[in-house]
Amino acid sequence: MLIPPNRHGRLWTWLDTRVGLAELEKLLKKKEVPVHRHTLWYYLGGMTLFLFMIQVATGILLLLYYRPSAEEAYESIQFLMAEVEFGWLIRSIHAWAANLMIFTLFIHLFSVLLLKAYRPPREVTWLSGIGLLGVALGLGFTGYLLPWNQLAYFATKVGTEITGVVPVVGPFLGRVLRGGDEVTGATLTRFYGIHVAVLPAITTLLLGLHLFLVQRHGMSVPPSVEQAGGPRRTMPFFPNFLLRDLVGWLSALAALAALAAYFPTELGQKADPFAPAPAGIRPEWYFMFMFQTLKLLPSYILGIEGEVVGVISFGLGGLFLLLIPFLDRRTARGEPSHLFTWIGIAIIVYMLILTYLGYTMVPTQ
Amino acid sequence: MRAVGGLGAVAWVALLALLGWPSAAAGQQRVESCVTCHLETGDDRLADPVKRFGEDIHSAKGFGCVACHGGDAKEAGMEAMDPAKGYIGKPDRQQVQTVCGRCHSDARFMKRYNPALRVDQVTEYATSVHGRRLKELGDPKVAICVSCHPAHSIKPPSDPRSTVHPLKVAETCGRCHADAKHMEAYKIPTDQFQKYKESVHWRMMSIKGDLSAPTCNDCHGNHGAAPPGVTWVGNVCGQCHAVQAEFFAKSIHAKVFAQMGAPGCAACHSNHEIKEATDAMLGLGDNAVCAGCHAAGDKGGKAAVEMRALLDSLSGESEKARAILLQAERAGMEVSQAQFDLNGAKDALVKARAAVHAFTVQAVKKEGEPGFAIGAKAYARGVRALDELQFRRKGLAVSLVIILALIVGLVLRIRQLDRRS
Amino acid sequence: MAEDTLEPEPTRRGFISWFLGTSAGAFLLSVLYPVGRYLIPPPIAESTAGTVTLPIKPDDVKPNTGQIFKFANRPAILIRTPAGELRAFSAVCTHLNCTVQYRPDLAHIWCACHNGHYDLNGKNIAGPPPRPLDTFVVNARGNQIVVSKSA
Numbered sequence: 063m064l065i066p067p068n069r070h071g072r073l074w075t076w077l078d079t080r081v082g083l084a085e086l087e088k089l090l091k092k093k094e095v096p097v098h099r100h101t102l103w104y105y106l107g108g109m110t111l112f113l114f115m116i117q118v119a120t121g122i123l124l125l126l127y128y129r130p131s132a133e134e135a136y137e138s139i140q141f142l143m144a145e146v147e148f149g150w151l152i153r154s155i156h157a158w159a160a161n162l163m164i165f166t167l168f169i170h171l172f173s174v175l176l177l178k179a180y181r182p183p184r185e186v187t188w189l190s191g192i193g194l195l196g197v198a199l200g201l202g203f204t205g206y207l208l209p210w211n212q213l214a215y216f217a218t219k220v221g222t223e224i225t226g227v228v229p230v231v232g233p234f235l236g237r238v239l240r241g242g243d244e245v246t247g248a249t250l251t252r253f254y255g256i257h258v259a260v261l262p263a264i265t266t267l268l269l270g271l272h273l274f275l276v277q278r279h280g281m282s283v284p285p286s287v288e289q290a291g292g293p294r295r296t297m298p299f300f301p302n303f304l305l306r307d308l309v310g311w312l313s314a315l316a317a318l319a320a321l322a323a324y325f326p327t328e329l330g331q332k333a334d335p336f337a338p339a340p341a342g343i344r345p346e347w348y349f350m351f352m353f354q355t356l357k358l359l360p361s362y363i364l365g366i367e368g369e370v371v372g373v374i375s376f377g378l379g380g381l382f383l384l385l386i387p388f389l390d391r392r393t394a395r396g397e398p399s400h401l402f403t404w405i406g407i408a409i410i411v412y413m414l415i416l417t418y419l420g421y422t423m424v425p426t427q
Numbered sequence: 428m429r430a431v432g433g434l435g436a437v438a439w440v441a442l443l444a445l446l447g448w449p450s451a452a453a454g455q456q457r458v459e460s461c462v463t464c465h466l467e468t469g470d471d472r473l474a475d476p477v478k479r480f481g482e483d484i485h486s487a488k489g490f491g492c493v494a495c496h497g498g499d500a501k502e503a504g505m506e507a508m509d510p511a512k513g514y515i516g517k518p519d520r521q522q523v524q525t526v527c528g529r530c531h532s533d534a535r536f537m538k539r540y541n542p543a544l545r546v547d548q549v550t551e552y553a554t555s556v557h558g559r560r561l562k563e564l565g566d567p568k569v570a571i572c573v574s575c576h577p578a579h580s581i582k583p584p585s586d587p588r589s590t591v592h593p594l595k596v597a598e599t600c601g602r603c604h605a606d607a608k609h610m611e612a613y614k615i616p617t618d619q620f621q622k623y624k625e626s627v628h629w630r631m632m633s634i635k636g637d638l639s640a641p642t643c644n645d646c647h648g649n650h651g652a653a654p655p656g657v658t659w660v661g662n663v664c665g666q667c668h669a670v671q672a673e674f675f676a677k678s679i680h681a682k683v684f685a686q687m688g689a690p691g692c693a694a695c696h697s698n699h700e701i702k703e704a705t706d707a708m709l710g711l712g713d714n715a716v717c718a719g720c721h722a723a724g725d726k727g728g729k730a731a732v733e734m735r736a737l738l739d740s741l742s743g744e745s746e747k748a749r750a751i752l753l754q755a756e757r758a759g760m761e762v763s764q765a766q767f768d769l770n771g772a773k774d775a776l777v778k779a780r781a782a783v784h785a786f787t788v789q790a791v792k793k794e795g796e797p798g799f800a801i802g803a804k805a806y807a808r809g810v811r812a813l814d815e816l817q818f819r820r821k822g823l824a825v826s827l828v829i830i831l832a833l834i835v836g837l838v839l840r841i842r843q844l845d846r847r848s
Numbered sequence: 849m850a851e852d853t854l855e856p857e858p859t860r861r862g863f864i865s866w867f868l869g870t871s872a873g874a875f876l877l878s879v880l881y882p883v884g885r886y887l888i889p890p891p892i893a894e895s896t897a898g899t900v901t902l903p904i905k906p907d908d909v910k911p912n913t914g915q916i917f918k919f920a921n922r923p924a925i926l927i928r929t930p931a932g933e934l935r936a937f938s939a940v941c942t943h944l945n946c947t948v949q950y951r952p953d954l955a956h957i958w959c960a961c962h963n964g965h966y967d968l969n970g971k972n973i974a975g976p977p978p979r980p981l982d983t984f985v986v987n988a989r990g991n992q993i994v995v996s997k998s999a
Binding site for chain 1 (some may be wrong): 443758819831833845
Binding site for chain 2 (some may be wrong): 872
């Protein structure tokens with residue numbers, strides 16, 4: 063990694079003739095990263111990728127001890143935390159990195175949105191990115207249940223109930239998701255399958271496409287920088303940008319280690335379907351703005367149930383977000399598009415306020 | 428007994444003839460003439476027994492009026508109540524036990540209905556204060572069968588509506604025993620019911636729904652109701668509090684209390700108003716019962732203080748261990764095994780508290796000792812868990828230093844690269 | 849390091865390379881160490897709510913004795929009957945949740961708190977307990993005792 067690629071040894075030559083290292087090197091050398099006042103945002107995609115890699119590595123390690131059944135899931139994690147050396151570390155890092163990953167993913171998304179990086183020819187990159195966001199949220203939602211503790215159980219119960227609100231197909235979807243009418247061991251097995259096989263497979267495909275397109279199109283330069291003209295500075299991706307990336311990744315790792323050591327993930331009480339729901343059930347923070355919106359909606363809007371309106375709105379909102387590259391015609395033509403800048407800011411402000419309310423409002427209200 | 432047997436046989440014949448077996452009777456709806464007339468009179472005093480009898484256990488088993496009152500229910504008019512046909516009307520107070528006993532004392536007969544039911548109620552009743560006063564003095568106020576098992580609406584004790592269901596017994600006895608006017612002539616206290624309601628036993632029964640908790644009859648007997656004698660109070664309490672009773676029986680207090688005429692367990696715990704026993708009862712403090720006889724100077728007083736100190740230190744130790752394990756748990760350490768093991772200290776504390784009834788320091792020490800060991804071990808596990816937490820933080824520090832060094836190296840390399848380009 | 853001579857600051861560059869290599873190596877170790885330790889199976893075999901492998905050898909349980917063990921965070925009691933059979937029950941008295949014990953003198957299970965008695969099938973036979981103790985399945989496999997919840 064630190065050896066300059068021009069130092070060619072015998073091994074290099076041997077490998078080159080068989081694998082084609084020189085072409086790879088050429089590819090790496092060709093890639094340039096524009097340098098301007100918004101370059102900072104380029105690091106967030108890489109950061110999310112790094113955190114995803116950590117998820118894969120720690121997830122595989124957790125698989126060695128985890129048992130996906132209602133009878134054994136909780137106990138296997140208790141065993142992992144108590145008896146397996148560094149079990150607490152692996153589990154805590156997995157949990158914390160998940161949160162950090164979704165956080166950096168959101169920032170990556172909004173930076174792309176506000177810097178209009180979705181404009182042609184990068185529409186498909188945007189689509190695959192939104193797909194990755196959906197998959198990441200799905201990973202978070204399914205992973206939350208796996209410890210089979212009280213909080214996870216009830217949060218999942220509430221979360222899957224919301225799917226039942228979707229008109230026509232809702233109840234059916236809810237049943238499919240839960241693997242039955244209630245959240246049971248069948249749900250756990252299902253979520254486990256989705257969490258460790260289905261979603262990672264989809265992620266691999268989408269991520270492959272996403273990275274291929276980034277490589278193909280190069281980094282997008284924001285319109286504001288383009289219009290300002292001037293000599294465009296660049297830096298080689300390898301090694302200059304990658305080394306900077308590494309600094310960021312290592313800092314993230316240090317933060318993860320500190321979080322894991324000081325705030326290890328708790329296990330809580332084992333899920334008991336017959337126990338009363340514990341106080342203060344709330345979803346993971348990244349679902350909070352949706353959860354809070356549904357709570358604040360009046361019970362009926364224009365004769366339709368408030369929850370139904372809320373769920374449909376979020377569905378439409380997601381669709382709108384997905385289709386932004388095609389709706390924002392002005393940006394596509396290379397003209398400034400203040401409307402979409404303001405829409406982006408409005409989304410961020412909305413999410414921030416609702417999340418804030420979700421954590422501060424008295425639960426009984 | 429021969430006469431009773433004869434009466435029983437008469438009732439039997441009447442019963443078989445009139446009702447057939449309950450199963451057979453189910454087919455043809457029988458209407459006894461007693462029922463028809465008693466309902467028609469319009470006099471509530473006459474109609475009431477008939478109306479209530481529907482939910483009586485005897486009605487459910489297929490018995491009718493004639494089973495107790497005699498007569499012939501096939502006769503439509505007043506002939507049904509011909510004494511020649513065995514009609515006895517309302518049995519008088521002396522007669523009631525005979526009427527009930529006709530069946531309830533007959534093992535062979537009762538077997539057909541409830542083989543598990545005892546058949547010695549009448550015999551027992553004869554030994555009770557109630558039965559003796561009835562027989563010897565013809566006392567018109569003592570309890571007879573129907574005082575507790577109301578005629579025409581008798582239900583088995585397992586039925587929550589029954590007057591003799593465990594939750595209702597105290598109230599049933601209290602109807603007379605808490606009535607100062609009723610009890611005036613007997614010169615015995617009438618506050619037992621009120622005191623019992625304050626006791627830990629009633630609380631367990633009424634709030635926790637523990638129907639095995641004792642009520643009046645568990646200590647006094649039911650049909651043979653009598654106050655436990657001073658010397659055998661311990662045996663009665665020992666039914667459930669066996670360990671304490673065993674220690675007590677071998678203790679010096681057993682002898683001394685007997686000589687003094689002090690009523691065993693009740694000497695310290697009282698009888699009806701038994702409060703939850705706490706460690707505060709031991710020693711010479713404000714609420715300590717020992718202080719009633721012992722002073723700081725005498726041998727017993729010293730032992731009491733020493734036993735109290737032992738219990739206090741044992742519960743303190745186990746509390747300390749529990750606290751540190753909780754702290755470790757809150758910090759995210761997994762200590763469930765240690766927490767489980769700590770239950771052993773609680774068990775030892777329970778045993779040591781029971782051993783207090785031997786009134787020797789050695790006994791308490793012997794039972795409590797394993798608890799100290801378990802508590803110390805659990806505490807050590809808690810300390811170790813917190814140490815492990817420190818180890819984690821040291822490990823974190825080391826890895827952070829390494830990461831920082833690597834970052835510094837990378838930054839130096841980046842600057843070098845930038846300078847070259 | 850043949851190239852170093854071409855650089856203007858050979859020692860500085862060499863130092864940075866050395867420093868980077870060393871810290872990268874240390875970093876790799878600090879990652880691999882916990883992962884390696886994590887992969888080593890712990891000495892205590894895993895237990896679950898459904899089954900538990902006891903740290904007791906079958907031969908160590910003499911006839912007409914009993915001992916308490918942890919089963920899904922609750923106490924349970926393993927007894928060997930005078931006839932030599934191994935049995936296991938929940939050790940939580942059904943009366944007020946005290947922990948029961950085996951009484952060799954009575955040859956059955958007994959709760960000290962309120963003199964509750966259970967026979968060798970866990971059935972409540974005397975005293976306040978309202979219900980029998982929960983029964984578990986015991987299997988002695990070679991040198992191990994495995995207790996599991998009855999299906």
